[in-house]
Amino acid sequence: MSTWSEAGPRTVEQHAAAVAALLGPTGTETVPLADASGRVLAEDLSAGVALPPFDNSAMDGYAVRAAELAGASESAPVELPVAADLPAGRTDVPALEPGTVARIMTGAPVPEGADAIVPVERTDAGTERVRITAAPEPGAFVRRAGEDTTAGAVLLTAGTVLGAPQIGLAAAVGRPVLPVRRRPHVLVLSTGSELVAPGEPLQPGQIYESNGTMLAVAVREAGATAELLSFVPDDVERFRAVLADRASGTGPDRPDLVLTSGGVSAGAYEVVKDAMTGHGVEFGKVAMQPGGPQGCGRLDLGGTSVAVATLPGNPVSSLVSFEAFVRPALRAAMGHPAPARPVVSARLAGELSSPAGKRQFRRGVLDATTGTVAEVGTAGSHLIAALARADCLIDLPAATTSVADGEPVAVWLLDT
Structure with a gap:
């Protein structure tokens, strides 16, 4: 051989x-969420809880029974007593009695019996009694439990590169650590x-x-x-x-x-x-x-x-x-789904010559607005200053000996 x-x-x-x-x-190793940025997920991530985990309010306003406000308008407001205050994080949420409303904050659990939220902007913002000037549809401004994802659902598959949204999702379903490559x-x-x-x-x-x-x-x-x-x-x-x-x-x-x-x-x-x-x-x-x-x-x-x-x-x-x-x-x-640099096509600004039989990688600057790429410096392999100014490599095939101005060339993006 x-x-x-x-x-x-x-x-x-x-x-x-x-x-x-x-x-x-x-x-595989397990790392805290704060250290998982840029890492590759080693195992599927499943939801331990539903998202949202309970029905909650999408607005600051009032939890109501929609049927009790039929016909409410600016000219014919409906006035009802405020039975409870429901801030986000409250765990002892009382049921909503007929003929009453509950003042509620964004993210707070919707009380049993309520089926809609009236934004505070459609009321006089009363704290003991409130005048409501809009008739909500059932379900208005209510975030339903499991609307985003259900418990047990696969949220991220192995091989996913973890960034801020993926790590935020892991935190939202209660995962303090993640298995990564x-x-x-x-x-x-x-x-x-x-x-x-x-x-x-x-x-x-x-x-x-x-x-x-x-x-x-x-x-x-x-x-x-x-x-x-x-x-x-x-x-x-x-x-x-x-x-x-x-x-x-x-x-x-x-x-x-x-x-x-x-x-x-x-x-x-x-x-x-x-x-x-x-x-x-x-x-x-x-x-x-x-x-x-x-x-x-x-x-x-x-x-x-x-x-x-x-x-x-x-x-x-x-x-x-x-x-x-x-x-x-x-x-x-590391199991990265995209090991190679992204490659795009651009039109050459200027002319290039290349020795036959050798694949050339020339330093370049890409103008995304015009879709053109221009060489930086020359082909010398010692010219590091030109390399520092480049944001891409112009890839010339081994069979190519010259490229004319305006011809398409393959470009490796170095800044992504």
């Missing part, structure tokens, strides 16, 4: 499938002896390390958890020792995935490639630009192994590779 490098470049789809195969479905834990490493932590003085030949922080944030934005480990110099033995120490742990700190950037090209001093080749991780090319050099597999560390995805070191290549391969794999592992 030939290795990846011998078989030639992979397509983007082939490598995405290889990375996704490293991460199986995550398990566990977030994958990602250990993010950047390598390179030329890297210096931001804030430290630079020596000639050194650059500030940016990929680690950028990728850790991208991991968290995808819904997983990230641990950023200080970059490891170009030392193979030290690099393997760091990974072996972290992969041998247990519990939530053990990584589901090790994500590296840099050290995967064809040159010398490629520490990631040197440390992992022959130990379960394959390296090769993907027919894309930026982001051609890639690697993935399960790294054998002598008694333990860990899933690894290795990304190129240029910052644009690194983040584009994350978007194409790692982000959808993490979200799929």
